[in-house]
Amino acid sequence: MQQKPNDNQLNVILDDVFKQAHRFSYDAMGTVFEILILNDDAQYAHQAAAAAFDELLRIEQQLSRFLETSDISIVNQLAANRPMTLTPDAFDCIKLSIDIFKKTSGAFDITTGLLYNCFLDDNKELLTPSNDDLQYAIEHTGSDNIKLNDTDHTIELSTAPVAVDLGGIGKGYALNIMARLLKEWSIDYALLHGGYSSVLALDAPEGTNGWPVTFSDPDDRQKTIARVELANAALSASGLQKGSHIIDPAAAKPLTGKFATWVITQDAAVADALSTAFMIMTDMQIETYCNESEQTRGLRFSRLNETENTPTIKYFGDWKTVLYDI
Secondary structure: OOOOOOOOOEEEOOOHHHHHOEEEEEEEOOEEEEEEEOOOOHHHHHHHHHHHHHHHHHHHHHHOOOOOOOHHHHHOOOOOOOOEEOOHHHHHHHHHHHHHHHHOOOOOOOOOHHHHHHHEOOOOOEOOOOHHHHHHHHHOOOHHHEEEEOOOOEEEEOOOOOOOOOOOOHHHHHHHHHHHHHHHOOOOOEEEEEOOOEEEEOOOOOOOOOEEEEEEEOOEEEEEEEEEEEOOEEEEEEEOOOOOOOEEOOOOEEOOOEEEEEEEEOOHHHHHHHHHHHHHOOHHHHHHHHHHOOOOEEEEEEEOOOOOOOOEEEEEOOOOOOEEEO
């Protein structure tokens, strides 16, 4: 996985009608998930949220590399050229990850675990790997080493080991599943988030344009860069805070400089992955991606070095319909 460090870059603003929302939380995937539901029946909202959190637990048990019995942990022990049957959600999440890997020219890659081991110790301090260790990691990195069979729902590795980690997309994928269940429960007005780095909004409550969310300035968390009103859309944020690192899989080295990205699109898993990919991609690559995908918007904060006084903030895609103010 490309780690997804985040330091509360997103804040949900509960004012006016939103203060009436019922709030429910659950610890999973190393963070706190929360569901906000606007519904006259508090007990029904509680039951719907509990059912959604049951889905979250089920997804975590399939996707987490930290659980020995998960599909991902077993894949990471898989020998080369040996097919393994995946559960439907693990298969779908890996398939989506590979699709985004291709669309981002490899900027989003779920197989960078061995590269992380080369460059970071247990305390996340940077290391200088040997040429042999780095070459070995490179040879076992790349989502193109994964083969999926749509008919049998199997995965096969062309080389082994491959260190798969879905941490850069798993929270968004879980939010999609949870939102689908809430819809089945006829919950129309709700907002879900995983640790404030991944957000998914359902319908806009009556009398509003959407659920208000603000973006915090990475240099000053008390300062707001932008505010959006989110409805039937997903928002994800990634950022490099002090002591955290993201690996550029194409360059096979840690990303340098200070970056933060925000992505809005229709799908929470896609937004999750793209917020990491946009940290690595060039401005031209991001602009091309957003132009080719009308529903995708990106915002990037960058400071290439400590001596740069003013950071660069760039918008990609059409923000007019969601941007409330700056």
